[in-house]
Amino acid sequence: MKILAVVNSKGGVGKTTTAVNLSARFASGDARVLLIDLDSQSSASFSLGVGRQNLTPSIGNVLFDQTPIQESVRRTSIDGLNLITGSMELANADVIMANVKGRENQLKLAVERISDEYAYIVFDCPPSLSILTVNALVTAEAFIVPMCPQYLALEGVITLLSAVEKIQEGIGETAEFLGILLTMVDKRSNAVEELIQMVRNHYKDTVFDTEIGISSALAEAPGFGQSIYDYAPESNGSKAYTELTIEILDRMLKKEGEN
Ligand SMILES: Nc1ncnc2c1ncn2[C@@H]1O[C@H](COP(=O)(O)OP(=O)(O)OP(=O)(O)O)[C@@H](O)[C@H]1O
Ligand SMILES: [Mg+2]
DSSP, rough: OOOOOOOOOOSSSSSHHHHHHHHHHTTTTOOOOEEOOOOOOOOOHHHHHOOGGOOSBHHHHHHHOOHHHHHHEEEEESSSSEEEEEGGGGGGHHHHTOOTTTTGGGGHHHTTGGGGSEEEEEEOOSOOOOOOHHHHHHHHHHHEEEOOOHHHHHHHHHHHHHHHHHHHHHHSOOOOEEEEEEEOOOTTTEEEHHHHHHHHHHHGGEEEEEEEEEHHHHGGGGGGHHHHHHHHHHHHHHHHHHHHHHHHHHHHHHHHHOO
């Protein structure tokens, strides 16, 4: 198991922050890693220092214009971490791909051509269950769901997970649910603490032990085009994402053993 999608149809829950820093951490151990930015906002690409004028060729060109995927891969300033950028056209993916036969398999067909070159491939998904998220779920072997501990977010995750299940029933072989990640946790709030208990009681072991606390360093790092490991290696955010990486690798190994 090595292809992981970061998924939540709710916006602003820490998907991109998680995808970027997880990818950076994966790459820190000499592994070759590819991060694919599937969001029209291109936040993951900006977070790794790519300028708005420099997004082409993107995964949009691969999916919509038959650009060979090899040509869309670029290096980042992080050793071992490669990136395929997002771009604005991704916002129209559902319309552009509406009449494409086998449209939910297009990403998988492209990624298969290069997956041997990588130890890990990570997808940063858009905040919707668009055709791009469906493609990510078809291509990935596992997915994680970041969520902020707020009441409506909990309701959102319940809806999301049953929607994903329906999608998966419809298209057959798809990614396994690896777990829920609590992000932007504000430990000073009693209400947050109660909600976390609710989430942990409801989803039990599927919730990662690691919680990502509110961290100004995590919010600042993208502005410098850096991962948390370069921007603030000693920060709590950096420690938390390292703990999360260990938990994720552990779960991927376990799932592999079960299959
Ligand atoms: N642990 C954290 N502490 C403080 N700020 C954070 C944390 N995680 C993420 N942020 C900030 O919160 C905002 C939303 O995070 P992020 O972009 O990762 O979410 P997202 O789910 O990818 O959003 P979208 O759905 O729009 O793609 C960003 O400005 C990010 O820098
Ligand atoms: Mg994002």
